[in-house]
Amino acid sequence: MEDKREIKVKVMNLTKQFDELLVLDDISFDVKKGEFLCIVGPTGCGKTTFLNSLTKLYQPTKGEILINNEPVDLKKHSIAYIFQEYSTMPWLTVEENIRFGLSIKHMPKELADQKVEEYLEVVGLTKYRKYYPDQLSASMLQRVVIARAFATEPELLLMDEPYGQLDIELRFKLEDELLNLWKRNGTTVIFITHNIEEAVYLGERILVLTNKPTKIKTEIKNDLPRPRDIVSEDFVNLRNEVTDLIKWW
């Protein structure tokens, strides 16, 4: 089935070299608007470097990244990035943290207040709005980060193994919450993980990367209907297929 959505992100010949070390080697691919793309690869293969290049935190050595057909401009394009590490600001309360992105973008106060209320509700943290990060559990912290990201209603959301530290039950719950938010806002999502099951559960498409110097090994379409059942035969087959591809790293 042809994907008729327009192209949101165009990555062309992305190469990143640190002194002598070639990390990303001529990577090219497209991401469609509103698509949920998962990227899997071996540990240390430059997935994080890739995301950082996408957000201009690293300058690509060669190649270009376009969003809506223009070079990436963090002030113009609204991008949100959820890091692997905990990134809540310890000096701000939960609601102030959620407001953080909005205040950087100079959103007017009433509108910002509204958004903060809305997303506090969506992640179920309204009761904890005045708490500080050091009083919250790990999953709550990740929820704050997700609310903070979604509150800016980004056109592009990047996530780098955000659920890696959480236990399985929590992970399933947050994955479902994420899918809801994605559907609701129509955000384009690029989601990095080394957990194959998670990738198959979430993604419409899975990119498999190689070891350093990293290239795209292959791309797998995931048409399974939602909500996906992780014990269904189709799911398990797809999962095995991806796992086999990875086994040859």
Added chain:
Amino acid sequence: MESKTSRFMRKNMAAFMTIVAFMSLLLVWELVARFTNAGMFLPPASEIISKFVESFTVPIGKHRMLVHIGVSLYRVGVAFIFATIAGIFLGVSMGYSKTVEAIIKPIFEFIRPIPPLAWIPMSILWFGLGDQSKFFIIFLGCFCFITVNTYDGTKNVDHVLLGAARMLGASERQVFFRVVLPSSIPYIFAGLQIAITAGWSAVVGAEMVRSDEGVGWLIVMGMTNGNTVQIMVGMLAIGIVGYILATAMAKLEGRLCIWNQQQGI
């Protein structure tokens, strides 16, 4: 790919800028000193440096520079050693035993806020004008920091470690010598570092108030005689030795506490 020269420049930019910074400062200084009225107050850097070098062979007052420095270091050294012994002993006792803490801490907390130099008049009254009163002042300056830090370190031993040791059947004596003391060492060293700097400052102060030789004497004599060059030569010596003391102590800690990498300044 970057050229070899630009790569070299980038990596050594910091060192290069440091040199530029100093050169420009010294240049401006020299010009201002020689060609403006400020020269009355601010002798040229060249004169200060040459006088400084000269002081190692030509005596200022009754002694050469090394003797002055030596005397001051001697005073700090003796007092510091006593302060370390007393401070560690007291700090450990207060940290380990709640009883000792209850008895000693209030008295200690009363003495602590009084700056060591405020003791000078009393100290001279008790010990006279010689070295003893200076030892006392420097001792006080060092002792308080060492005690506080040792106390902190002893009190803050990780409960998990203590529990583990006791569970393994260690006697209280073993717990003390094998868990409490070693884990306090980084704190003790932090205290020693602050203390040596405080001690150096204290000896300068004590010598300024009353003495016949030493680096503090140098600068206060300079003041009395209106000899700005001598004051700045003295300050240069004080700064250099102060820096060496602080760095040496930090290096020592680095050696002895390899497992504890402290960050920051």
Added chain:
Amino acid sequence: MKNKTAKYKYRILSVCSVIAVLFIWELVTDILHLISPMMLPSPAKVLNTLIYKLTGGVNPDGATLLQHIAASMKIALGGYTVGVLVGVPLGIAMAWNRKFEMFAKPLFDVIRPIPALAWIPLMILWLGIGYWSKVGIIFFAAFISATINSYAGIKRTSQVHLWVASTFGASKRQMLFKVAIPTALPMIFTGLRLALGSSWVALVAAELLAATRGLGYMIQVARMLGRPDVIIVGMITIGVIGYLLSTVLEKLQNKYVKGGK
């Protein structure tokens, strides 16, 4: 419940300890005359003198205790304020701007090992024995602590937090004010406290050497006139005020600054 009685027991022990010290002190001086009053006046005498000087007694140094305190505080706070107003922004700038750091930090590192006290002779020679020379000395004492701690605070800014702001499109200025400075605030406050402590110490030193008013002057004169009771009153006052100043800042920090020590 056992803990409560234990705490209570230690409290009593502390109180007893202080009382015991005072008692022994009194015993050894006034009662048994083991130490001459020239060496160590009795607590009773000290208390007497304290009350005398608090209530308008101007002997032997020409001013009441409150007048001396006012004189000292004026100078200390003056130098301190200028010192931190210069030091905090300087520390922040050095930590935030790499180019500025490469130029300014080496110069700062050269001044740093010189104790504030060592500036006294130079300041007095340049600015006389009045108000300004002391302000100058205290400026140095405060400025150094404030700069060092502000610098360290900003340097501790987490890369991840900066990245979060950057991805949201923050300008460098926004990153400084919304991430770096809030991160550094606890350490900046620590710097302010340390600076206050150094200022007070530097003040006492300066007054010992050259002053006509102030607590340091008071105890120096007292020594020359053989009045150890006044010396002790002075020392206690110096200690108490230093302690109060530090506690005020600490309370302010606990109330308004969220974050580590």
